[in-house]
Amino acid sequence: MVTLFHTSPLLLDCGRPLSDVRVAYHSYGEAREEATLVLHALTGDSAVHEWWPDFLGEGRPLDPTRDYIVCANVLGGCAGTDGPAALGDIPISLRDMARVGRALLEHLGVRRVQIIGASMGGLLAYAWLLECPDLVMRAAVIGAPVRHSPWAVGLNSAARAAIRAAPGGEGLKVARQIAMLSYRSPQSLAATQTVQRRPGVHAVTSYLEYQGEKLLARFCERSYVTLTGAMDGFQPNDAELASIRTPVLAIGISSDVLYPAAEVRAGAAALPNATYWELDSIHGHDAFLMDAGELPGRVGAFLRGAAAES
Incomplete structure (x- = not known):
């Protein structure tokens, strides 16, 4: 430091x-x-x-x-x-x-x-x-x-809207789920998200929920807003x-x-x-x-x- x-x-x-x-x-x-x-x-x-x-x-x-x-x-x-x-x-x-x-x-x-x-x-x-x-x-x-691009800005805009709609952590989890869908591909998810972790819950749903919880434990929603805004700008x-x-x-x-x-x-x-x-x-x-x-x-x-x- x-x-x-x-x-x-x-x-x-x-x-x-x-x-x-x-x-x-x-x-x-x-x-x-x-x-x-x-x-x-x-x-x-x-x-x-x-x-x-x-x-x-x-x-x-x-x-x-x-x-x-x-x-x-x-x-x-x-x-x-x-x-x-x-x-x-x-x-x-x-x-x-x-x-x-x-x-x-x-x-x-x-x-x-x-x-x-x-x-x-x-x-x-x-x-x-x-x-x-x-x-x-x-x-x-x-x-x-x-x-x-407008596509990338749109994804970040949706993520920031989720944070504004549910401050305190829940919005950041949703923002991460939105982002994770853009970080992987349909083929990738089809190949990796095949085993249900909870009865009656799609594997990809459990995966996205896990990713949201994991990010919330280590990241700040205000930083997420700041950094995605810098990227879009x-x-x-x-x-x-x-x-x-x-x-x-x-x-x-x-x-x-x-x-x-x-x-x-x-x-x-x-x-x-x-x-x-x-x-x-x-x-x-x-x-x-x-x-x-x-x-x-x-x-x-x-x-x-x-x-x-x-």
């Missing part, structure tokens, strides 16, 4: 200045001036060793014996970095999060980074590319578009995207219904220096966590500077 912006405040996109911002983070490997920055998903956190074992470890894309790896909890979340409990319910943007991340890297003595981000972390990677182009050497973006125009000269590996997932592969591919085509690759999996958006397949190898080769195959 560090406290940043002591002497000069952070000016948020909404116009509010913030001082003494607390930032929680994990680092792996020996500190150096070049680092690999991991950007976590919506309800994730900075403990990469807990949620991405396919990627972190010796011989993997995030190798602490070779690289200095940093992952910070995002501004507005509820995993240690200042969020609504400390800041109030003020709007936070993805660009605000990138500015906080840059200040953290400066504090750590990091001058250049390569980025890997998935889901919300992928959207945030694009914010980094726009906000800190001088800092980023390359970026691997997994399962994320260049901007939120990230709407770079085509001219901004065309200004991104940094090499990007954009990865779609064949069965992703939240961010369809065609949308990720089209976003990559709008970038001057992007390569697209597609992970083939039946498990939808969450395949980057549960069915990685060739993904670690592809990302590892890209981060090492090797030419990714199209």
